[in-house]
Amino acid sequence: MKTDDPGINAERQTGKRQNILPHDSSELRGFGKRFYRERMGEDRFRSFVITCKDSDLWIGVDADSYCHQMKSFALEKLIELRYALESYIHLYPEFQASFVPVKTKPEDPAIAVEMSKAAQIAGTGPMAAVAGAFAEFIGKALLKEFKIDEIVIENGGDIFLQLKHNLVLSIYAGESALTGKLGLEIPALATPLGVCTSSGTVGPSISFGRADAIVIASKNTALADAFASAYGNKVKSANDISDVIKLIRKNKKILSSVIICEGKAGICGQFNIKPTSKA
Numbered sequence: 001m002k003t004d005d006p007g008i009n010a011e012r013q014t015g016k017r018q019n020i021l022p023h024d025s026s027e028l029r030g031f032g033k034r035f036y037r038e039r040m041g042e043d044r045f046r047s048f049v050i051t052c053k054d055s056d057l058w059i060g061v062d063a064d065s066y067c068h069q070m071k072s073f074a075l076e077k078l079i080e081l082r083y084a085l086e087s088y089i090h091l092y093p094e095f096q097a098s099f100v101p102v103k104t105k106p107e108d109p110a111i112a113v114e115m116s117k118a119a120q121i122a123g124t125g126p127m128a129a130v131a132g133a134f135a136e137f138i139g140k141a142l143l144k145e146f147k148i149d150e151i152v153i154e155n156g157g158d159i160f161l162q163l164k165h166n167l168v169l170s171i172y173a174g175e176s177a178l179t180g181k182l183g184l185e186i187p188a189l190a191t192p193l194g195v196c197t198s199s200g201t202v203g204p205s206i207s208f209g210r211a212d213a214i215v216i217a218s219k220n221t222a223l224a225d226a227f228a229s230a231y232g233n234k235v236k237s238a239n240d241i242s243d244v245i246k247l248i249r250k251n252k253k254i255l256s257s258v259i260i261c262e263g264k265a266g267i268c269g270q271f272n273i274k275p276t277s278k279a
Contacts, residue, residue, distance in 0.1 A: 045152060050075040052082055055155075057138065062150035062164070070146060077141045081134055084109035098125040111137060114222050121253070122226035132196050132225025135160040139192070139221075158196040160221045163188040169195060170276045173213035173260040174202035182265065183274040184215060184258060190271070193255065194221025198232035211235035215258040216248075217271060227254060238262035 045060030048071045055078055061070060088109050089096045095104075095112065101123065104116040111133055118129035135153045139160040142151060152167075153160045161167065168183040186195065195217045200209040214232040218224035234244050238261045245266040248257045256269025267273055 045150070048074075050078055052078050055082060055134065057135065058154040059138075059142075060152040061142075061148055065146065065148040065150070067146065070142060073145055074138055074142060077138050078134070081111050081137055085111050085130075088112045095126055098127075100125060102126050118220065118222040118226040121223060122230040124226045124230050128229040129222040129226040131155040131158040132160070132194050132220075133222035136192075136194060136221035143192075158194065158221065158225050160192065160194050161186060162192040168274055168276070169215075171197070171213055171215055171258060171260065174199060176201075176212040176260055177263050178212075178260050178265055180276055182258060182260075183276045184217070184256060185272040185274050186217070187271065190217075190255065193217060193219050194224035196221065196224040196228045198228035200232060200235065208233035209235040210237060211259055211261045213258070213260045214244075215256075216254055217256040217269065218253055219255070220253075223253060227251070231257070231259075235259060235261050238264040241266035 044062065046063050046066035047058060047060040050057050050059065050071060052075070057074070057078065059070070059074055092102075095102050095116075101119040102116060102125070103120075104113045106113070112126070114133050114137070115126040115129040118124075118133070119126045122128065132155070135155040135158055139151055139153045139162065142148060143162060148162070149164050151160075151162045159169070163186065165188050167186045167188075169186060170180055170183050171178075173179045184195070186193070195215065197213050197215045198209075199211060199213050201212050209232045211232050214228055214235060216224045216228040216231065218227060231244055231248060234240060234247070241259050241261055241264060244259060245257070245268050248254055249268050254269065256271035257267070258273070259266040
């Protein structure tokens with residue numbers, strides 16, 4: 001889902017990214033250029049934004065769990081992750097530039113190892129997993145440090161969630177007539193998990209496909225990110241939706257998926273689809 005690279009000042013090489021977020025107060029709304037952050041439903045989540053260079057993360061925590069120390073802690077973690085990955089890329093620039101998986105060693109930075117693992121499974125370059133990896137690493141660090149009932153972390157549209165109650169994610173698909181009309185309901189019992197989106201028609205990054213949106217839900221957010229890019233690259237037109245859905249159904253690591261292209265949609269997986277208020 002990224003419209004820009006949240007990590008290392010690199011263009012995304014494996015799929016333009018955008019956003020899906022909860023749809024109203026028990027959900028949050030889909031978006032384009034981050035204006036969605038102005039209407040995030042503060043009755044359910046207390047939110048803050050952390051930034052470092054081109055990294056820009058929205059973090060929502062249930063109101064009862066929120067404390068102001070979370071922001072400084074999350075920012076420190078973001079800076080730590082960026083430093084580790086940027087230092088690694090300085091030594092191994094192919095990690096940033098590659099369109100195919102790049103192997104790492106166990107002693108390499110954990111963020112690079114996680115991205116590499118996701119890329120190996122999805123068949124993408126490691127940077128296809130960067131935003132999802134950052135979202136999950138920071139989310140898990142917050143959950144470990146603080147007592148939190150619910151958390152949503154959005155990083156360029158790639159989302160890590162831990163929920164106590166179900167949440168409906170409204171899907172943004174650029175200029176498509178289906179934008180904001182379909183919602184993917186995330187069961188609380190399925191979390192923690194990642195929900196990531198790739199697009200071939202929205203955003204500045206390079207993509208080999210033409211999907212307006214392809215949404216992937218998986219237990220691992222870095223993997224959901226890489227899968228969204230990998231399968232998004234296969235959707236050249238609406239005629240490809242059926243074949244790509246068949247491929248996704250065979251992938252046991254994917255819990256649910258939605259593809260939108262040229263006004264048509266393909267849906268598969270365990271989660272329910274609900275119409276939103278724009279339908």
